[in-house]
Amino acid sequence: MREPGPARRSLRELLLLCYRERDAERLRVSRLLHDEIGQVLSAVGLHLDVLRQEVRDRAPEIVGRTAEIQSILEGAVRQVRRLSYELRPEPVERAGLGVALRQLADRYRPSFAGRLSVACPNPAPLPPAVALAFFRIAEQALDNAVRHSGAARIGLRLRTGKRRTSLEIRDNGSGFDVARTRRRVRGLGLLLMASYADDAGLDFTLTSLPKRTTIVWVVYRAGARPAESDNGGGDKL
Numbered sequence: 001m002r003e004p005g006p007a008r009r010s011l012r013e014l015l016l017l018c019y020r021e022r023d024a025e026r027l028r029v030s031r032l033l034h035d036e037i038g039q040v041l042s043a044v045g046l047h048l049d050v051l052r053q054e055v056r057d058r059a060p061e062i063v064g065r066t067a068e069i070q071s072i073l074e075g076a077v078r079q080v081r082r083l084s085y086e087l088r089p090e091p092v093e094r095a096g097l098g099v100a101l102r103q104l105a106d107r108y109r110p111s112f113a114g115r116l117s118v119a120c121p122n123p124a125p126l127p128p129a130v131a132l133a134f135f136r137i138a139e140q141a142l143d144n145a146v147r148h149s150g151a152a153r154i155g156l157r158l159r160t161g162k163r164r165t166s167l168e169i170r171d172n173g174s175g176f177d178v179a180r181t182r183r184r185v186r187g188l189g190l191l192l193m194a195s196y197a198d199d200a201g202l203d204f205t206l207t208s209l210p211k212r213t214t215i216v217w218v219v220y221r222a223g224a225r226p227a228e229s230d231n232g233g234g235d236k237l
Ligand SMILES: Nc1ncnc2c1ncn2[C@@H]1O[C@H](COP(=O)(O)OP(=O)(O)O)[C@@H](O)[C@H]1O
Pocket: 140, 144, 145, 148, 149, 150, 171, 173, 174, 175, 176, 181, 186, 187, 188, 189, 190, 191, 214
């Protein structure tokens, strides 16, 4: 297969950057809406409450007006909350990593004919960026296993301890030539997984044995930049 030229390769890198920047921007805007704008609107509502109490006897006509303003304000608060929620589609922050991974698997079950097993207890508390990286890697790995592997079985397993948490997504499908695929220009999934892991300081290994299996393995070690891992054999990313 012909190697992509530098221009195409940098186009892919640019795409990856855009993708990551979009993720970060959505999170920023979502937090801004929730933490700042939402708080300000709620504070205005409280002031209106106080004002209504104060003018109740002296200026009853104002009481009606403040109630109108308050209902407009409540509508705005609801919209801000909804927007903030929609901009943060990952359920990780809301429900925790274990629940989020189980929901992710549920999402894929209807489109997967084989057996999709999930062993994901809620892990010991993880830094939010680490939990999010685990989830995003699982999304890409599961999507690949379902769409590309032709496997009869896919397993998602989270192992959790005090100092170490690991996530494995394994299928018994076609496998693929990782090094060759990496050089191709097409998808972004493999690059995204490595980049999510790198940003969160996770140890990331993708091992694939043609006609047998693909295993994505991610490890977080509390308090230490993870060391290189060795899964033995196979093609690694
Ligand atoms: N679990 C898997 N089983 C078989 N092939 C895979 C698997 N994961 C990835 N691949 C191969 O690697 C390629 C690149 O994956 P990815 O970068 O996620 O891009 P995309 O999914 O958009 O094709 C896939 O098109 C597929 O050929």
